[in-house]
Structure formats: structure tokens, C-alpha cells
Amino acid sequence: MPLSFYKYQGTGNDFVMVDNRKLSFPSEDEALVKSLCDRRTGIGADGLILLQDHPDYDFEMVYFNADGRLGSMCGNGARCTVRFAKQLGVIEDVACFLAADGEHQASIERDLILLHMNDVKEIEQVGEDYYLNTGSPHYVRFVDDVQALDVFAEGRAIRYNERFNAVGTNVNFVQKLAEDEIYVRTYERGVEDETLSCGTGVTACALVASRNGFSSPIKVKTPGGDLQVTFVENEAGFKTIYLIGPAKLVFSGTVPV
Secondary structure, three states: OEEEEEEEEEOOEEEEEEEOOOOOOOOOOHHHHHHHHOOOOOOOOOEEEEEEEEOOEEEEEEEEEOOOOEOOOOHHHHHHHHHHHHHHOOOOOEEEEEEOOEEEEEEEEOOEEEEEEOOEOOOEEEOOEEEEEOOOEEEEEEOOOHHHOOHHHHHHHHHOOOOOOOOOOEEEEEEEEEOOEEEEEEEEOOOOEEEOOOHHHHHHHHHHHHHHOOOOOEEEEEOOEEEEEEEEEEOOEEEEEEEEEEOEEEEEEEEEO
């Protein structure tokens, strides 16, 4: 049977999107998901996302990593799913939906998707680096020249070290550009390579930057484009966190499965 799909990207983080409201997609088939995400023999993407009905929400977002396995929260993927839901007529300009880490709200303002992320209560310091969870686990390291860094080698070494080898972590490298701006490059688990952008990673880096003299809002440059993170910090941690950026349809089609 041919599978209808849509290809979306949010600051270069790209996804195969499938309307699965009829529950026709074989979501247990890891090999199929992996093959669809393959950039040489498939459609090509950093992940695959199913949009599904849910009795208590506008929709449910089910995210798979490019390796075919069910993933954790994906910020850029969530923004793309909101835009996809608008295209399908599931929502207008606001959404309340379910993702891997629970309920999220989002709104569409022209070219931008404003995604409300979950609260973050704790940032662990690991030597001079940081570790936190923004819906997905993230290791954050500040560097002097992020463009010169071998993100694949450095990120892979941390992702597969003794602490993180079993479950994995995303690894982010951050450079300060200005008093309100940072540059982020990310090695993503599940993709097992650098991606052009990572939404939960950008969010993590912005929150860590607040521990280094930054204040909300924080502009974030990535290899795939520009994002912004806003938040409120108090003694309990971070709340009212928003990941803000574009999400665009690239193309649509069908593929035999």
C-alpha cells in the first residue's frame, strides 16, 4: 500500500509527518520507520511523527527517532506537528496536545510557532558542564569556538561514555555571541549524528545560559536557522518556557510500504 506523507522542517530539523488519525500506520515496525528516515534509500529525515486523535486533546504527537525507536519529546518536531495540524484542519491558531512528556500548548503567529515547554526544576552541574531534561535529556558544554568543533566526535564521546551509554543523551555545544545571543550545535541520540537544530537542546542551552549571566529572552542561532527561548526563573527552577521559531512544509508525496 502507498503511504501518504508530508515532509516538514523546523530550522533544518526535518521530519516525515503522517496523518495517523485512522491508526493505519504500523507504528511497531521499527525497520519501516528507519527505512523511511534513511537519507539515501528513503524519504530522509531526522525523525518520523504520527499525528493521532486523542479524546482529551486536539491531537497526540507520537515521535520516532531516525533509528526507528520511539523517542522522547522533540521541540522542533512539536512545532512542525502544530503546523501540520493546522494544515489538516485539526486546529486553527492554538493547540493543546499530548506528547511524550505530557501536555503542551502552542500558538501560531504568522511564520512562527510558540511552543510552551514543560517546567524544568533542576540543572545538574557536571564539572564545568551541565545536564538537564527539557523533555529529552541534554548535556551542555560552553566552548570558545563552536564552529571549529568536531561535534560528531566530541558529542559521540559523551553520548557513549560510561554514564550515558545505556540510555544515551543529546550533547550540545554552546558559544556566547552577545549578551542576549548564543550559538548551539547538537549531537542527537537516535540520529547518532549532528543535526542542523534541536528544539529541546536549544531550550536546554538557553536555560543553562541563564546561569551564566543571560536573561530572557535569549536568541539562539543554529546551523539550520534562528530560534528564541523565553522563560521565567525563580527559586523552584524555570517555568513559562517557550520555544519560538518557524516550521515549514517542504514537500508531500506517497511511498510504497
